[in-house]
Amino acid sequence: MDHKPSLDRIDLKILEVLQRDGRLPFQRLSEQVNLTARPCLERVRRLEKAGIIKGYSAIVDLPQAAPALVVLAQVSLADHVVSQQAFTREIQGTPQVLDCWLVSGSFDFLLRIGCQHIDEYRQLADRWLASTAFHIEKILTTTELQQIKRDGTPRP
Known part of the structure; x- marks a missing residue:
């Protein structure tokens, strides 16, 4: 999508929470941003579709594979x-x-x-x-x- 939507304070809060924990269930996410689950899910999907949320990842710590x-x-x-x-x-x-x-x-x-x-x-x-x-x-x-x-x- 070429046009990125403007972000309001709820969008910014959603992004802040997801950066800390991208696996947070939508119910808990919605509670943390003071929104019901369905509108919260719709906002996350809109942010994904707009390319603002590019993906989710895991931070991996493999001590055996870590470079010396x-x-x-x-x-x-x-x-x-x-x-x-x-x-x-x-x-x-x-x-x-x-x-x-x-x-x-x-x-x-x-x-x-x-x-x-x-x-x-x-x-x-x-x-x-x-x-x-x-x-x-x-x-x-x-x-x-x-x-x-x-x-x-x-x-x-």
């Missing part, structure tokens, strides 16, 4: 016109890349990368830097020490 090392890498490209699409395709096909954002400012991309050890990350970064398709000017790397807060909302 999580790196945040800021990547700056030397030539955006030539390399942005190629680098985007590379990132989408690299399983170690957990999250990626195109950003403004001094860098072009912010990546969250999960590896089993620092050598795995170094080999990945060296491969990207050596690639003539990506034209990477620089990569600034920091290591994630402790997760403080995570939203977990999926982004297309």
